[in-house]
Amino acid sequence: MRTGGEFLFGPSNGVLMSYDRLNIALVGAAGLVAAPAHLNAIPTIDRFNLVALCDVNADAVQALASERGVGKAYSSYEELLADPGIDAVDLVTPPFMHAEMAIAAARAGKHVYVEKPMARSLGEARAMVRAASEAGVRLMVGESYVFHGPHLVARNLIEGDAIGEVVQVRQTRGPWLFNEAENERLGGRGHHIAWRYDPALSGGGDFPWMMDHGPHFFATARLFNGMSAIERVNALPHPHGEGREAHLRGITSVTWMYEGGEVDGLWMQAETAPEAGRYVGFRTEIVGARGTILVFGEGGGSAPGYPQVAPVTLYADGTEKTFDPGEGDDRSWSSNNSYYDRAHGNALRNFACTVLDGMPPRYAPEDGVADLTATLATIKSAIDGRPVALADVPEDWTAYQAD
Ligand SMILES: NC(=O)c1ccc[n+]([C@@H]2O[C@H](COP(=O)([O-])OP(=O)(O)OC[C@H]3O[C@@H](n4cnc5c(N)ncnc54)[C@H](O)[C@@H]3O)[C@@H](O)[C@H]2O)c1
Incomplete structure (x- = not known):
């Protein structure tokens, strides 16, 4: 009522x-x-x-x-x-x-x-x-x-000056890739839905996975640098390969500069093998002038069957401190790093x-536009084979009808 x-x-x-x-x-x-x-x-x-x-x-x-x-x-x-x-x-x-x-x-x-x-x-x-x-x-x-508990812990540490000025934001992602065992475990949920790999329905042209996930990467990149704008991006296109996972592999690395040109960031796709035990899933290292934060995101932490790592670790002043927002386990991933359903619920x-x-x-809505712009610029960069400034993404440009 x-x-x-x-x-x-x-x-x-x-x-x-x-x-x-x-x-x-x-x-x-x-x-x-x-x-x-x-x-x-x-x-x-x-x-x-x-x-x-x-x-x-x-x-x-x-x-x-x-x-x-x-x-x-x-x-x-x-x-x-x-x-x-x-x-x-x-x-x-x-x-x-x-x-x-x-x-x-x-x-x-x-x-x-x-x-x-x-x-x-x-x-x-x-x-x-x-x-x-x-x-x-x-x-x-x-x-x-932007609403994921461990991400918010990391952001608060940065805002509390735990690592000094942010110098670089480095992201790695995640078990949906090069990892058929994980796909089997998730029952194909996600990748095999038809719109996800359709050029126009996803909006991503030849790079549908990037269209779907790019907004996450850029929102996270800005979250850890005071929501500063991203100025230009450079994507490394990758041969698509064979098989049903091919659509996931169009771009395997992206670098970017934030406005002002003093801070940069990168995202890399290749996944740590589950047999490595640790450091699977989405994770970000925020390197500051006086320390580093390692934070796990969606599906991040240890591989199934291995002891979990802390959602957030701060390395500063010669010490290592761990943090856990206490949001509990995840429903989809084998992880102590709750994403489904807590991050969605927080948002x-x-x-x-x-x-x-x-x-x-x-x-804000403008944040949604900003992270979409960076995503489109990334795909444009992969198509054009050169760095692309966000200001150079035309209003009506789409990845699926690109020149
Ligand atoms: N934030 C996240 O972590 C996250 C995770 C997954 C998906 N997403 C986003 O959520 C959206 C949906 O993704 P999904 O994988 O859950 O998709 P999905 O294909 O599993 O579900 C989409 C649903 O929409 C329904 N639908 C289609 N046309 C409709 C219409 N005209 N009216 C009513 N219903 C209609 C379909 O029947 C289907 O049940 C995408 O934009 C995706 O990027 C976000």
């Missing part, structure tokens, strides 16, 4: 929230990867009522609504948008639908939470921001890496607070 309250957020066109809780609908609810995380997280957040599920798969969404005790099941998004009992939509649909769905929701007066990648072009992304602003609704991109809670309490979002 919603309860009455003061008007806390008052945009110009009269779409006002006056409630303690937001009535939210999950769209793409029968999906395999993001949807389960959102379905698990939303009921744990006391600022939401999960009032409806929507998916084009009518049977699946009906069954899911019964199973989860959600009152309404829609197979038509248009009908859902006409429902006055819904305040906000949570879009966990594939990227090619994000812009159209977000803009339609905003025009229907619904607040919008949309999974990354925000859109497939800067034009689409900026149209989303404009539509939300014109309708006076909140728009937030679900960039869960969704922030969204609820931005709508209900008028709080500034921790990850």
Whole structure:
């Protein structure tokens, strides 16, 4: 139930929230990867009522609504948008639908939470921001890496001057690659979904995996350097290889400069073999003038069957200190580094607070645009075979219709 309250957020066109809780609908609810995380997280957040599920798969969404005790099941998004009992939509649909769905929701007066990648072009992304602003609704991109507990611990250490000025941010990622055993364990969840390797549906052209994951890398890169803008990127394209995992391998290293040119960063894809025991999954080293932080992200830590490593380790002053935000284990990965469902839940809670309490979002729509720009620049760099400045990504440029 919603309860009455003061008007806390008052945009110009009269779409006002006056409630303690937001009535939210999950769209793409029968999906395999993001949807389960959102379905698990939303009921744990006391600022939401999960009032409806929507998916084009009518049977699946009906069954899911019964199973989860959600009152309404829609197979038509248009009908859902006409429902006055819904305040906000949570879009966990594939990227090619994000812009159209977000803009339609905003025009229907619904607040919008949309999974990354925000859109497939800067034009689409900026149209989303404009539509939300014109309708006076909140728009937030679900960039869960920015809300991941260990990442936040590392960011707080950096902000508390634990390592001095940041000099370089180095990322390595992750067990989805070159690792059929891990793919088998996850039941092919993720990679083998058709839109994920389709040039236009993913938005990534010949580099769909980078389109899907690039926003995470750049959001993380900025998180660990005071959210500074990235100025230019250089990608190393890689022969695609053979087999069903080929689409994952288009770009295997990326380097970037932050604005101002004094700090740089890099991302490398090659995975530590599970037999190595440790240091699998997403991890970042933040090298500062006086120390280094090692932090594990999604699926990061030890390989299945090996003792877990600490989510965060600070190396400074000749000592080694470990930190654990205490968010528990992960549901998808064999890791003590909770990502599914906690990072998603943390992000969704922030969204609820931005709508209900008028709080500034921790990850603003402009952040979504910035990380999409860096991702598109990365793909453009791989295509053009040279470094690309983010300022040189045209508004209407897409990776799947690239010259
Ligand atoms: N933040 C993260 O860590 C994270 C993790 C996984 C996925 N994602 C993002 O979430 C999004 C979804 O990814 P996924 O792997 O869960 O996708 P998925 O293919 O498993 O699920 C998408 C769902 O959307 C449904 N759908 C398609 N068209 C629809 C329509 N018109 N109306 C209603 N439902 C419709 C499909 O039937 C499907 O059930 C992508 O943008 C992806 O990048 C983010």
